[in-house]
Amino acid sequence: MNRTNLIDHAVLILATLFMVLPVLVAIMTSTHTAVDIHSNGLFLTPAGHGAETYAAVLTRQGGFTGQVTGTRMMINSLILGVGFAVGKIVLSMLAAYALVYFRFRLATVMFWIIFTTLLLPLEVRIMPSYQVMSELGLLNSYTGLIVPLLASATGTFYFRQFFKSVPDELLEAARIDGAGPFKFLIDVLIPLSKTMMAAIFIIMFVYGWNQYLWPMLMTTDERFFTLMRGIKQILQVWVGSQIPDYNEAFALAVLALAPPVLVVVVFQRWFIKGLTESDK
Amino acid sequence: MASIQITNLSKTYPGASGPSVADINLSIRDGEFIVLVGPSGCGKSTLLRMVAGLEDITGGEIHIGDRLVNRVDPADRDIAMVFQNYALYPHMTVRENMAYGLKNRKTPAAEIEARVAEAARMLELRPYLDRKPRALSGGQRQRVAMGRAVVRQPAAFLFDEPLSNLDAKLRVSMRGEIRRLQKRLGTTSLYVTHDQLEAMTLADRLVVLNGGRIEQIGAPLDIYHRPASTFVASFIGAPAMNLLDAEIAGGTLRLGTVEIARIATAAQGPVSLGIRAEDLSIATQGLPFRLDFIEELGAQRLVHGHVEGQPLTLSLSPDIAISDQMHLAIRPGALHLFDTNTGKRLSLPESERQQIHAPA
Ligand SMILES: Nc1ncnc2c1ncn2[C@@H]1O[C@H](COP(=O)(O)OP(=O)(O)OP(=O)(O)O)[C@@H](O)[C@H]1O
Numbered sequence: 001m002n003r004t005n006l007i008d009h010a011v012l013i014l015a016t017l018f019m020v021l022p023v024l025v026a027i028m029t030s031t032h033t034a035v036d037i038h039s040n041g042l043f044l045t046p047a048g049h050g051a052e053t054y055a056a057v058l059t060r061q062g063g064f065t066g067q068v069t070g071t072r073m074m075i076n077s078l079i080l081g082v083g084f085a086v087g088k089i090v091l092s093m094l095a096a097y098a099l100v101y102f103r104f105r106l107a108t109v110m111f112w113i114i115f116t117t118l119l120l121p122l123e124v125r126i127m128p129s130y131q132v133m134s135e136l137g138l139l140n141s142y143t144g145l146i147v148p149l150l151a152s153a154t155g156t157f158y159f160r161q162f163f164k165s166v167p168d169e170l171l172e173a174a175r176i177d178g179a180g181p182f183k184f185l186i187d188v189l190i191p192l193s194k195t196m197m198a199a200i201f202i203i204m205f206v207y208g209w210n211q212y213l214w215p216m217l218m219t220t221d222e223r224f225f226t227l228m229r230g231i232k233q234i235l236q237v238w239v240g241s242q243i244p245d246y247n248e249a250f251a252l253a254v255l256a257l258a259p260p261v262l263v264v265v266v267f268q269r270w271f272i273k274g275l276t277e278s279d280k
Numbered sequence: 281m282a283s284i285q286i287t288n289l290s291k292t293y294p295g296a297s298g299p300s301v302a303d304i305n306l307s308i309r310d311g312e313f314i315v316l317v318g319p320s321g322c323g324k325s326t327l328l329r330m331v332a333g334l335e336d337i338t339g340g341e342i343h344i345g346d347r348l349v350n351r352v353d354p355a356d357r358d359i360a361m362v363f364q365n366y367a368l369y370p371h372m373t374v375r376e377n378m379a380y381g382l383k384n385r386k387t388p389a390a391e392i393e394a395r396v397a398e399a400a401r402m403l404e405l406r407p408y409l410d411r412k413p414r415a416l417s418g419g420q421r422q423r424v425a426m427g428r429a430v431v432r433q434p435a436a437f438l439f440d441e442p443l444s445n446l447d448a449k450l451r452v453s454m455r456g457e458i459r460r461l462q463k464r465l466g467t468t469s470l471y472v473t474h475d476q477l478e479a480m481t482l483a484d485r486l487v488v489l490n491g492g493r494i495e496q497i498g499a500p501l502d503i504y505h506r507p508a509s510t511f512v513a514s515f516i517g518a519p520a521m522n523l524l525d526a527e528i529a530g531g532t533l534r535l536g537t538v539e540i541a542r543i544a545t546a547a548q549g550p551v552s553l554g555i556r557a558e559d560l561s562i563a564t565q566g567l568p569f570r571l572d573f574i575e576e577l578g579a580q581r582l583v584h585g586h587v588e589g590q591p592l593t594l595s596l597s598p599d600i601a602i603s604d605q606m607h608l609a610i611r612p613g614a615l616h617l618f619d620t621n622t623g624k625r626l627s628l629p630e631s632e633r634q635q636i637h638a639p640a
């Protein structure tokens with residue numbers, strides 16, 4: 001008994017180290033100076049330059065126009081992540097609601113059409129999407145960044161499966177209780193799908209947060225730059241003769257990591273709470 | 281409170297080859313407790329759901345009170361329904377579950393509060409008002425479902441097998457509770473069950489359904505004592521009524537070689553003979569009975585065996601001695617005769633029958 005426990009723990013600890021060490025290295029290394037990193041490589045121990053590096057990253061004006069700060073990029077990334085997540089949840093929930101609860105012709109066909117778009121990654125339709133946005137004059141705007149990516153086959157699929165698993169009697173009880181289609185959605189389905197929403201929020205937030213290609217195409221104005229582009233930009237200094245700002249790259253990476261981690265931690269709590277609560 | 285009038289009601293599900301429910305005519309008086317009973321798939325739920333408005337009506341009319349409700353939304357039919365799986369809103373507390381229907385009808389908050397409190401008192405739910413349904417036992421959930429119906433003070437209660445998810449003992453006590461509640465509120469009720477015992481104990485009048493059609497309507501005891509067909513005879517009552525192949529020839533009812541009774545009728549040929557298990561007793565002469573096995577029920581025992589090669593069950597008090605070969609007598613006036621082909625009851629005036637083997 002003890003013996004297996006020991007092995008179990010060893011395995012778990014090893015796996016945890018495997019996952020956590022790179023992050024730890026990034027955090028620790030970001031507290032050293034660029035020169036230090038350049039000559040000595042990565043660190044597992046902290047040094048005293050953390051505060052200044054992070055402050056510089058967050059507030060120093062950078063880029064060609066000298067207008068974009070780390071904070072700005074972070075806010076942009078947040079807008080993108082939250083916009084994606086919320087937009088996708090709202091849109092896919094309404095789509096799934098219509099597909100499941102309203103009997104209209106071709107509902108199944110429509111669902112499968114939506115579903116097959118799952119097979120097409122963003123990259124496939126990136127040029128037409130770009131062209132549409134450009135003709136609508138939505139380049140360099142948050143609308144242009146977010147709206148074209150809102151339609152979500154994954155989200156629609158998850159919500160559809162969930163709505164299908166809600167017992168019919170609940171709908172019937174609500175109908176007898178005088179709840180119309182809108183009330184049923186607001187009062188019954190939305191509270192019941194909290195867990196679903198938390199799960200989709202996590203996935204979609206991270207998806208939006210990590211977008212790289214799409215924002216790069218859609219925005220030329222530096223005010224719309226996201227963190228992902230910022231990290232890339234710092235490392236591009238390579239071409240010159242100066243030492244790249246490794247420390248700042250690491251700091252940005254850590255900053256880029258924090259919000260998704262926060263979202264996961266916060267929503268996971270919800271997620272588990274919802275899971276244990278929603279069985280009847 | 282209202283009467284319910286069902287006229288020529290029928291229902292054919294889209295894509296189905298025939299109607300699931302047909303030719304239903306039923307007139308429910310104000311305050312009456314009607315139980316729909318029948319085997320699985322006979323259309324009980326379909327009929328109930330048409331009254332509730334959850335299922336479209338293919339043909340016929342339903343009136344609740346004076347109002348034709350065929351095209352009325354379930355919410356506006358002034359009915360409340362209790363479902364088999366309770367259908368409580370999982371994310372709402374007991375209080376919210378009960379209040380939801382009233383809230384949607386814009387009932388003043390004070391009145392909602394009062395009605396919920398009254399229902400909670402009546403159903404002994406007060407300690408659980410702030411719990412979620414998942415933290416309740418099956419019986420408590422069932423009571424909440426009933427509470428949700430009661431607070432609405434509807435014209436009619438509709439129950440679809442509300443007790444079938446409960447264990448046997450709880451079912452009996454909840455049965456009593458439903459009956460008491462209905463008597464007290466005097467609300468017209470339509471109750472679906474496939475449990476004939478539940479049906480017998482609850483109903484003012486029973487409606488026996490078979491294959492989507494009404495087989496018989498009547499007070500429980502009338503149906504028990506005068507089943508209209510072999511179907512009703514075998515469905516109502518436990519153990520089921522014995523149905524034997526018999527024959528009328530020359531004014532005599534025969535079971536195989538044994539003469540049972542003289543019947544003054546011109547009819548000839550085979551009939552189905554129905555005898556309830558409790559109408560048989562042991563005698564010194566009469567039907568020769570060969571014992572197969574005994575089921576002990578405590579207060580009585582069910583004795584299974586054969587007469588003339590046909591299975592027969594009788595119900596006896598446990599202190600009566602039993603042997604392998606016995607003779608049975610039939611209580612006078614307890615013979616039921618049915619047409620062999622149609623299964624319909626053959627009505628023969630009592631005076632025209634005369635039993636050949638009277639009990640010893
Ligand atoms: N949605 C439906 N579509 C097609 N046929 C249906 C539908 N619902 C029920 N039926 C059919 O209608 C008939 C009656 O069904 P119903 O549910 O009313 O039976 P029931 O008497 O309530 O049975 P149970 O005691 O098993 O609940 C059945 O033959 C069933 O197959």
Ligand SMILES: [Mg+2]
Binds near residue numbers: 324325326
């Ligand atoms: Mg049913």
